[in-house]
Amino acid sequence: MTVTLADVAARARVSPATVSRVLNGNYPVAAATRERVMHAVDELDYVPNGPASSLAAATSDLVGILVNDIADPFFGIMAGAAQSAMGAGGPGLAGGEKLAVVCNTGGSPERELTYLTLLQRQRAAAVILTGGSLEDAGHQAAVTAKLARLAEAGTRLVLCGRPPVPDVAAATLAFDNRTGARLLTEHLLALGHRRIGYVAGPADRTTTRHRLEGHRAALAAAGVPEGPTAHGPYDRASGRTATTELLRRAPGLTAVVAANDTVALGVCAALRERGLSIPGDVSVAGFDDLPFTVDVVPALTTVRLPLHEAGARAGRLALGTEAAPAGGTAVIPAELVVRGSTAPPRG
Structure with a gap:
């Protein structure tokens, strides 16, 4: 269900007009009231409606790519391939190329949730999450709720190298x-x-x-x-x-x-x-x-x-130029590569 300005007002125990003033920043509001309103906005995952935001609603040119560490080649290769695929053409969700923004969480669960919230507020056309997920029940529940809100708003979700998220409409590329x-x-x-x-x-x-x-x-x-x-x-x-x-x-x-x-x-x-x-x-x-x-x-x-192939595929899925895998999840096979660093033990 879409959260409305009235819902935020009720949660913050203020009038809808006060919520509007806080969000627009065009009228003085007491600091305690402002803090209460913004806390309600965060709790409810409220995304403002109106002329400016509606222009960006699920047809924006913004795609967020979440990585744990952009300096790690594992993430850099996938993010680079996804960005290249999105710039390679195809009509996409809103036509033309997308602005791919790499969000470096540093492995922080808090940063991951913050980026998802910011991308929701920007009405991102798509979000790609790369790499494994944190095995913490509270964090997993919070991420699931954020992703569900994004999907509800029309954002295309792609998980690359990440396990599927139950009850969330996302295209998943899971490494074996x-x-x-x-x-x-x-x-x-x-x-x-x-x-x-x-x-x-x-x-x-x-x-x-x-x-x-x-x-x-x-x-x-x-x-x-x-x-x-x-x-x-x-x-x-x-x-x-x-x-x-x-x-x-x-x-x-x-x-x-x-x-x-x-x-x-x-x-x-x-x-x-x-x-x-x-x-x-x-x-x-x-x-x-x-x-x-x-x-x-x-x-x-x-x-x-x-990694490169998976990242490029994630980019195409984010654009909508490639159909989602059957059942929502594709398992990406792993291949043993034998080189000189292994040999029979001595003696």
């Missing part, structure tokens, strides 16, 4: 992280590794859980005990710190699986600092197949996710 992680661990097991450490991402992210589940499924199927696991951010420093912890807990590790390719760089650095060779002493594997993985020495064994 579980299968990718399972294939990677099966590769190490086939080489003969039985003492495998795992450097995982943040424990409260869906991507982390799905990749770890795939890893554990492969170990369980082979009857191999799970090695030590350490959690941390998806960055190089985390790989170095976690590797130190893993080797302290299990000095005889013969392989380390990293949460992503950037973390794998930190793993390799920590191993070399201890005089260990790759893959002679310890095999190392990553995930995502970022561009630099073929240039490191040795080249990194990893799991390829088609």
